[in-house]
Amino acid sequence: MSPYKILLADDEEALRFLLTETLADEGYDITEAADGKEAVERLNDERFDLIILDYMMPEQTGVEVCEWLRSQDNPNREAPVILLTAKALDKDRERAREAGVTQYIVKPFSPLQLIDTVIELIEQRSN
Structure with missing residues (x-):
């Protein structure tokens, strides 16, 4: 079975490196x-x-x-999305939920x- 593919979008290079290493160690692509x-x-x-996705990114937020x-019509429309954020306010959570996070x-x-x-x-999705 080929490894599961994950897109990791974060403008913080150090965090991206850490998370990529951690997830790659678990066998993810x-x-x-x-x-x-x-x-x-x-x-x-x-x-x-x-x-x-990181919440606060340049160009477009998570x-x-x-x-x-x-x-939009794209190959990932149904894919699960994890939002990483320092914003813990209810209104931010609500906005994230409305966006489909x-x-x-x-x-x-x-x-x-x-x-x-x-x-x-990933297990929920493959069941």
């Missing part, structure tokens, strides 16, 4: 994007099993990318928490 615009380009070009994802993880978080969430969402 990671594609990185440094901002919202790059994330949209990648989402248009190839299919992913899961998408991880929520804007998710809104685009859910409303599947799961919301508040920074700081442990990479293990992220892996648990990734496994859970």
Whole structure:
């Protein structure tokens, strides 16, 4: 079986590196994007099993990318989306839910928490 493909979009290079290493160690195939615009380009070009978006990114926020994802015809329209964010306010969660975000993880978080969430969402999807 080929590894599950994950798109990881975050403008923080150090965090992206850490999460890519952590997820790759678990056997996932990671594609990185440094901002919202790059994330949209990648989402248009190839299919992913899961998408991880940072809320605050240049070009487009994670929520804007998710809104685009859910409303446009693209190969990832139904893919689960994890939103990473330092914004823990209810109105931010509500906005994320309305945009179609599947799961919301508040920074700081442990990479293990992220892996648990990734496994859970990918297993739900493949059942």
